[in-house]
Each structure stands twice: as structure tokens, then as C-alpha cells.
Amino acid sequence: MVREQGVGRRLHPYATTALTPFGRSLIDDADAATARSTLGLVIGTNVQAFDAGLQSIAGLTTAADRMIYTTAADTYAATPLTAFARTLLDDADAATARSTLGVAIGTNVQAYDAGLAAIANLAVTNSNFIVGNGTTWVAEGGATARASMGAASTATTMTAGNGLTGGGDLSTSRTLTLGTPSSITNDTTNSVTTTSHTHALGFTAAEVYTGSAQDATSLPIGHVLSASTNTWINRNQSVGIYIYSGQAMSYVTQYYSGLGAQLAGTWRARGVVAGNDQIQLFQRTA
Structure with a gap:
């Protein structure tokens, strides 16, 4: 206990503590910067200066497969980062990234083509045709498309011959x-x-006489009849055939008696019907 000098003054209690040389080197620092240097806390050298963005990151909840991203100035949030996304992020170039995504040009997707681009830009109009105009593809209506393709127009007429x-x-x-x-x-x-x-x-075709006149003399080509003859007519030899005037049922050759009207055309012998009576078959051939 320390007693203050002078009569009637009160006594105040005090305590002591150890004061190391390092402690004395700190308390004799003239300012905060020197004190931080003594403590080895030089901002920007030994310790990180305060940053609002880092403070935002420090407040995030950590978990597996997460990635941080900004939502505003100095404000961060965390989002899932899948194993597939990591295989894309580690690709060295665009071609590798397209392969990872399964969109390799010329393998998975169509390479750019000016003609295909022209077709894609055409209006999908009912009854239009896609026609090349020598430079690109265009859409044309019926009449224009027919002209472009060299087809007949509706003005063309089909005439019955x-x-x-x-x-x-x-x-x-x-x-x-x-x-x-x-x-x-x-x-x-x-x-x-x-x-x-x-x-x-x-x-020459055989025809059939369909008439009923017993005295008809114009019988069709191919008509066959029998006629009496006094002289045998050789096979296929021509001879004149006549209506027999002696009755209404017979024909005779030019060599027989009772000759009536002569039959028109050329008649040729085709065989014998009755040898004893000299009756032969004849056919009109012309």
C-alpha cells in the first residue's frame, strides 16, 4: 500500500504486473502505426486491409461443389458447381468446349452455310416453292415458280387432236x-x-353374211358355199359362181347349166362335198 505524503491524506491500493521487454517495446510506441509494426500487423503487408467484398464472402456458408459470384458491388453469393460444369470450365479453347457440350461443328451440328441461312430466312407461306435464282434460294408462288423452272404456265392449252x-x-x-x-x-x-x-x-378376214335375201349376190369376203359343177375345179382355182335358176336353194359354177345372176367377187375352190354329184366348196377371197 502506498501512502500519500501529507497529513490526513487517504491511502489508495495499487497492483503490479510483469512488464516484459516486448511489452515495454509496445507501450513506448508513439502511434498506432508503430504499434501495429511492433505487433507485425502491417496492413497490406502482414494483414489484409478491410474490404466489403471480402467481408461478404466471409459471410457465405461453405459447402461442397459451390462457386461464388457477385450479385451487386462488393456483394457475393454461392451457386452449385457440378462435376460436368468443371469439365467445361477446364477446357482450353472453344473447340474443346464445343466437343464437351456435344456440339462439334460438322459432327454434331451443321456448319454454317449461306444457302441454308437463306432458306431459314424465307417466309413460310402456303403454296410457295423454294427455287434457286442463280445466286441464292428464294420463295416463289406457283406462277413465278413454274416460270423459273421452265414449266408450262396455266395459260398453256392442251388441244385434243x-x-x-x-x-x-x-x-x-x-x-x-x-x-x-x-x-x-x-x-x-x-x-x-x-x-x-x-x-x-x-x-383378209372371214366375214359372216347376216342377211336373208335368197337372191343376194354380194356376199362378204370369207363367205363359204357349195356349188354344183360339171367340171372339177382344182384346189384354190378361181371360178365364177352363179345362182341356180332351176331352184331357190343351190349355186352352180360357170360350167353348169341354169346360170342365174353371178355372185360378186373372186371365188376359189376349197374342196369336194359330194363326188358323185360333183358338188364342191367355194370361198370368196376378194
Whole structure:
């Protein structure tokens, strides 16, 4: 206890503590900067100066697979950072990054092409055609596209020729109809009319007489009949055939009696019917 000098003065208690040489080197510093230097706390050299951004980071909750990012000036937040994202972040260049993403140009995605870009920019309009104009691709309507492709325009007319009917301009579907031809006979020729046509037979065809006149003399080519003759006619030899005037049921050759009207055309022998009566078969050939 220390007693103050003088009569009647009170005594005050005091305590003591150890004061090391380092302590004395600190308390004799003239200012804070010197004291920090004594403590080895030189801001910017030994310790970090206060920074609001670092303070924001210090307040974040740490966890596995997180990455910090700024949300405002000197303000940070944390977001997940996946293993896949890390494989992208460590890529050395854009080509490697595209490969990691599966979008390698020419392998996974289409390389840029001016023609494809032109097509992509075309308006998707109903009934338009994509046509090359010599420089790029353009979209054209029906009439313009037909002209570009050298196709016939709707003004072009389809005309039905001889033997056909129908036709018209190409603004709609058109039908060409074949005219009904006539029956072909040995006398038919190759010919055409505005609505029909005929053909030549090209060979002699047997025809059938369909009449009922007993005295008919113009029987069709190919018609076969039997006739009496006083002289045998060799096979395929031509001979005149006549109506027999003696009765209404027989024909005779030029060598027989009772000759009536002669039958038209050329008649040729085709064989014997009755040898004793000299009756032979004959056929009109012309």
C-alpha cells in the first residue's frame, strides 16, 4: 500500500504486473502505426486491409461443389458447381468446349452455310416453292415458280387432236377422251376424224353374211358355199359362181347349166362335198 505524503491524506491500493521487454517495446510506441509494426500487423503487408467484398464472402456458408459470384458491388453469393460444369470450365479453347457440350461443328451440328441461312430466312407461306435464282434460294408462288423452272404456265392449252375430245388450259385437270371407233372390216382403212379413228385390218378376214335375201349376190369376203359343177375345179382355182335358176336353194359354177345372176367377187375352190354329184366348196377371197 502506498501512502500519500501529507497529513490526513487517504491511502489508495495499487497492483503490479510483469512488464516484459516486448511489452515495454509496445507501450513506448508513439502511434498506432508503430504499434501495429511492433505487433507485425502491417496492413497490406502482414494483414489484409478491410474490404466489403471480402467481408461478404466471409459471410457465405461453405459447402461442397459451390462457386461464388457477385450479385451487386462488393456483394457475393454461392451457386452449385457440378462435376460436368468443371469439365467445361477446364477446357482450353472453344473447340474443346464445343466437343464437351456435344456440339462439334460438322459432327454434331451443321456448319454454317449461306444457302441454308437463306432458306431459314424465307417466309413460310402456303403454296410457295423454294427455287434457286442463280445466286441464292428464294420463295416463289406457283406462277413465278413454274416460270423459273421452265414449266408450262396455266395459260398453256392442251388441244385434243383428231380422234380425241377434251383438253383446255392447264389451270385445272383436263381429260382427253378417245372417240369411239367404227367396226373393222376388210375394207376399213387407217384414217382419223375429229372425234374418231379407224384402222386397216392388215389381212383378209372371214366375214359372216347376216342377211336373208335368197337372191343376194354380194356376199362378204370369207363367205363359204357349195356349188354344183360339171367340171372339177382344182384346189384354190378361181371360178365364177352363179345362182341356180332351176331352184331357190343351190349355186352352180360357170360350167353348169341354169346360170342365174353371178355372185360378186373372186371365188376359189376349197374342196369336194359330194363326188358323185360333183358338188364342191367355194370361198370368196376378194
